[in-house]
Amino acid sequence: MRRLPAAVLVAMLTFGTIFLAAGCSGEKKEGAAKETAAMRVAPAYGDAIVFGSNGDVSGFLTAVTSDAASHDAASYVFNGLVRYDKNVKLEGELAESWEVTPDGKKITFRLRKGVKWHDGTPFTSDDVMFTYRKIIDPKTPTAYAEDFKQVRRASNPDPHTFVVEYEKPFAPALASWGMSILPKHLLEKYEDISKSPLNKEHPIGTGPYKFVEWKPGARVVFEANPDYFEGKPYIQRVITRIIPDQATMFLELKSGGVDSMNLTPVQYTRQTETEEFRKSYNKYRYTAFNYTYLGFRLSHPFFADRKVRRAIAHAINKKELVEGVLFGLGREAIGPYKPGTWVYNPDVPAFPYDPARARALLAEAGWKQGADGTLENGGKKFRFTVLTNAGNESRAKTAAILQQHLSAVGIAMEIRTVEWAAFINEFIDKRKFDAVILGWSVTPDPDQYDIWSSRKTGPKELNFVGFSNAEVDRLLEEGRRTFDLEKRRKAYFRIQEILAEELPYVFLYVPDSLPAVHNRFHGIEPAPIGISYNFIRWFVPNERQKYTSFQK
Amino acid sequence: MLRYVVRRLLLTIPLLIGISLISFLVMNMAPGGPIGAAADMNPKATAEVRERMKAYYGLDQPLHIQYGRWLGRMATLDFGPSFSPDGRQVADKIRERIPVTLAINLLSMGIILLVAIPIGIYSAVRKDSWFDRISTVTVFTGFAIPTFWLALLLMMLFGVKLGWLPISGLVSLEHDSLSLAGKAWDRTQHLILPVLLAGFGGLAGFSRYMRSNMLEVIRQDYIATAKAKGLSERLVVFRHAVRNALLPVITILGLSVPDLLGGSVIFETIFAIPGMGQLFYQGVMSRDYPLIMGILVIGSFLTLVGNLLADVGYALADPRIRTG
Numbered sequence: 001m002r003r004l005p006a007a008v009l010v011a012m013l014t015f016g017t018i019f020l021a022a023g024c025s026g027e028k029k030e031g032a033a034k035e036t037a038a039m040r041v042a043p044a045y046g047d048a049i050v051f052g053s054n055g056d057v058s059g060f061l062t063a064v065t066s067d068a069a070s071h072d073a074a075s076y077v078f079n080g081l082v083r084y085d086k087n088v089k090l091e092g093e094l095a096e097s098w099e100v101t102p103d104g105k106k107i108t109f110r111l112r113k114g115v116k117w118h119d120g121t122p123f124t125s126d127d128v129m130f131t132y133r134k135i136i137d138p139k140t141p142t143a144y145a146e147d148f149k150q151v152r153r154a155s156n157p158d159p160h161t162f163v164v165e166y167e168k169p170f171a172p173a174l175a176s177w178g179m180s181i182l183p184k185h186l187l188e189k190y191e192d193i194s195k196s197p198l199n200k201e202h203p204i205g206t207g208p209y210k211f212v213e214w215k216p217g218a219r220v221v222f223e224a225n226p227d228y229f230e231g232k233p234y235i236q237r238v239i240t241r242i243i244p245d246q247a248t249m250f251l252e253l254k255s256g257g258v259d260s261m262n263l264t265p266v267q268y269t270r271q272t273e274t275e276e277f278r279k280s281y282n283k284y285r286y287t288a289f290n291y292t293y294l295g296f297r298l299s300h301p302f303f304a305d306r307k308v309r310r311a312i313a314h315a316i317n318k319k320e321l322v323e324g325v326l327f328g329l330g331r332e333a334i335g336p337y338k339p340g341t342w343v344y345n346p347d348v349p350a351f352p353y354d355p356a357r358a359r360a361l362l363a364e365a366g367w368k369q370g371a372d373g374t375l376e377n378g379g380k381k382f383r384f385t386v387l388t389n390a391g392n393e394s395r396a397k398t399a400a401i402l403q404q405h406l407s408a409v410g411i412a413m414e415i416r417t418v419e420w421a422a423f424i425n426e427f428i429d430k431r432k433f434d435a436v437i438l439g440w441s442v443t444p445d446p447d448q449y450d451i452w453s454s455r456k457t458g459p460k461e462l463n464f465v466g467f468s469n470a471e472v473d474r475l476l477e478e479g480r481r482t483f484d485l486e487k488r489r490k491a492y493f494r495i496q497e498i499l500a501e502e503l504p505y506v507f508l509y510v511p512d513s514l515p516a517v518h519n520r521f522h523g524i525e526p527a528p529i530g531i532s533y534n535f536i537r538w539f540v541p542n543e544r545q546k547y548t549s550f551q552k
Numbered sequence: 553m554l555r556y557v558v559r560r561l562l563l564t565i566p567l568l569i570g571i572s573l574i575s576f577l578v579m580n581m582a583p584g585g586p587i588g589a590a591a592d593m594n595p596k597a598t599a600e601v602r603e604r605m606k607a608y609y610g611l612d613q614p615l616h617i618q619y620g621r622w623l624g625r626m627a628t629l630d631f632g633p634s635f636s637p638d639g640r641q642v643a644d645k646i647r648e649r650i651p652v653t654l655a656i657n658l659l660s661m662g663i664i665l666l667v668a669i670p671i672g673i674y675s676a677v678r679k680d681s682w683f684d685r686i687s688t689v690t691v692f693t694g695f696a697i698p699t700f701w702l703a704l705l706l707m708m709l710f711g712v713k714l715g716w717l718p719i720s721g722l723v724s725l726e727h728d729s730l731s732l733a734g735k736a737w738d739r740t741q742h743l744i745l746p747v748l749l750a751g752f753g754g755l756a757g758f759s760r761y762m763r764s765n766m767l768e769v770i771r772q773d774y775i776a777t778a779k780a781k782g783l784s785e786r787l788v789v790f791r792h793a794v795r796n797a798l799l800p801v802i803t804i805l806g807l808s809v810p811d812l813l814g815g816s817v818i819f820e821t822i823f824a825i826p827g828m829g830q831l832f833y834q835g836v837m838s839r840d841y842p843l844i845m846g847i848l849v850i851g852s853f854l855t856l857v858g859n860l861l862a863d864v865g866y867a868l869a870d871p872r873i874r875t876g
Contacts, residue, residue, distance in 0.1 A: 056834070057638075058636045058638055058838075061637075065590075065637040066589055067589065138604055141605055146601065194639050218721065218824075243720055244821045244824060245700075248707065248821075251711060255711050255715065255719055257720070257721075420584075424592045425584050451595075459599075547725065549728075
């Protein structure tokens with residue numbers, strides 16, 4: 001279902017970045033008129049949808065997996081207490097409602113009644129309690145315990161109430177309860193839940209789809225859960241085919257072997273603009289939940305000077321980046337939040353493309369043109385290396401374009417691409433870089449403490465550029481300690497202003513998510529979160545159903 | 553002979569240990585580690601979490617202890633659990649991939665032999681003829697063309713344009729609902745492109761071997777003798793020349809044994825075939841140490857066994873070697 005992982009902020013790994021980035025904020029859709037006519041078609045049960053996935057599942061319990069394919073598979077089978085709705089606001093899933101006490105320290109979840117696990121056992125607060133205990137259990141090999149360790153006390157006074165208390169109010173905590181709730185009655189006999197058959201072979205949850213089979217390396221199959229608490233999904237089967245190669249997947253799409261995939265910008269603009277493709281597919285386009293940036297090591301003698309960072313921001317033509325890298329399918333970034341969301345501040349100081357201004361700023365900072373055209377300062381040439389990870393085509397293109405832009409103002413930038421693990425371990429962790437081109441996924445919760453706080457500059461921590469600003473530190477703390485959206489917005493708006501002035505990163509662009517879905521599927525209504533939020537209401541009219549041998 | 557085989561087999565044990573030790577060290581020298589995928593660039597992964605996960609996989613122990621543990625398990629033929637989050641046994645993961653890779657490799661090997669040997673013989677007998685030249689160009693083209701490129705072109709032609717063959721995968725989605733004959737046809741359809749392509753790429757090596765072996769043999773005195781006896785060309789070529797020219801093929805076949813299970817990453821990735829190549833590649837990318845070690849050990853064992861088979865086979869087929 002490609003739902004947003006509730007509270008996971010991850011650097012986008014090498015290959016799939018754009019394709020894996022889950023959500024979208026939908027405004028634009030090709031062939032919108034056709035869709036409104038189709039909306040009148042009566043919903044019908046049946047048929048199957050075939051997705052393509054670059055990666056295989058590595059387990060079904062999201063507590064122990066960390067890859068997009070596994071989290072995606074789990075989202076069909078499991079539910080959380082909360083989830084993000086189509087407008088990227090938290091709503092109840094297994095929790096009917098929740099209350100936060102005025103001091104923000106206690107959250108009481110009221111659970112849905114009458115929900116059953118796929119094996120028929122009723123779901124109760126015991127399951128929630130069990131899930132919480134397992135995730136903080138040292139025997140569980142999970143990387144996600146941190147949010148749950150903030151809990152001071154958890155209790156379940158009755159089968160339909162679950163209460164957690166925190167030492168200090170912690171706003172991101174609410175979203176953390178979007179994690180998959182696990183069945184106690186099936187897992188309690190396993191000391192290490194990752195070794196249970198629910199993780200390895202056959203997940204059992206409360207979700208809209210029941211697990212059918214997993215053929216490692218080939219496909220994962222799910223079947224509609226007739227007893228799902230929000231109603232039986234219309235589409236009878238969900239089949240995720242594992243197709244590692246992007247080109248093969250695209251051919252499969254064209255030949256009908258898969259029904260939906262995320263397109264690359266070149267596929268979207270050039271390779272699908274045919275009559276034949278339009279006859280069978282709808283293309284969608286939304287702002288993705290991620291951005292690409294140029295980050296400086298702020299202790300580097302060149303980049304310690306804010307004037308130099310500003311000069312570089314002025315020297316970069318972001319519009320050309322969006323055109324050249326994304327074929328126009330994206331937008332210029334000015335800060336670390338997704339444009340159009342409540343936390344996005346559109347009024348921060350921008351640094352328009354202005355090479356003359358860039359040169360002037362550099363001159364102010366003491367950089368004079370040398371004999372070979374490269375700037376010099378006290379005998380040192382302005383030469384640096386930008387690092388990025390290998391296997392990510394858009395980052396490589398970005399680097400090449402930046403190289404041109406910077407050389408126009410007399411800065412010599414070399415490009416080096418390094419395999420992901422070496423990139424992290426040898427360069428980022430050891431702070432052996434001048435500048436990097438990387439991307440971040442953006443979570444719906446605006447807490448970015450780990451990226452900007454001066455307390456997060458240690459080994460393996462994510463403020464690897466070494467940004468340090470007392471006001472930002474204070475505001476980050478403020479933002480995560482209140483549930484009051486207005487207060488939070490104020491704090492994060494100010495943070496964006498400071499980031500724009502200080503420029504630890506030059507924010508480059510936000511790409512669009514570009515899914516294509518076969519047009520026999522109806523009921524797709526793009527929203528800020530993407531298209532998958534109402535997946536259980538997608539359907540294929542009877543006369544257009546394609547896979548009929550799965551019907552029961 | 554038996555003593556020789558036993559001695560050779562016993563010798564493989566120290567060899568395997570040496571290979572595994574070197575592999576283990578190289579693997580550990582590569583940057584990154586098994587917990588990188590979960591912990592790198594993940595704000596929730598605190599130092600404590602990292603330590604805990606390292607301890608979970610036994611990576612907090614010094615290398616010699618880790619290797620010792622692994623070797624101890626291997627002594628009982630236990631490959632251990634994989635480091636992937638599903639924690640499934642390495643042996644299971646390998647077992648479910650072997651049939652696919654083996655089937656494709658056997659089929660393509662069969663095609664290679666069936667096509668390459670006649671090409672080789674005919675090119676040698678009719679050296680510098682048109683057939684020789686055309687076949688040389690063709691097999692070298694097959695050898696030189698990047699497989700993934702040709703694969704994509706063929707997929708486009710047969711899969712998208714003509715719609716005759718499926719593009720990728722091993723069976724169609726509705727395979728289970730087909731009749732027995734339907735299932736067989738379904739599988740065959742899925743195998744046609746991968747097997748043909750794998751075969752096409754391998755033709756060059758074999759046909760050239762065969763050709764040069766034949767050329768060598770044809771020049772021998774006993775061939776001249778056979779011709780002088782007035783035997784027909786057919787008899788000379790097939791009874792006297794080919795049988796001798798086939799001898800070195802035994803060596804090549806023996807050396808191909810590890811390839812049967814090796815699988816090709818590029819190939820399996822393009823055709824979305826869940827075989828050994830993909831498994832190994834994923835293992836390497838996620839630094840799944842037990843899986844990498846497991847596949848390397850099997851690979852090196854098969855290489856050693858293949859060598860032995862080649863030697864034994866050669867000795868059986870060629871009396872000159874037996875006496876020497």
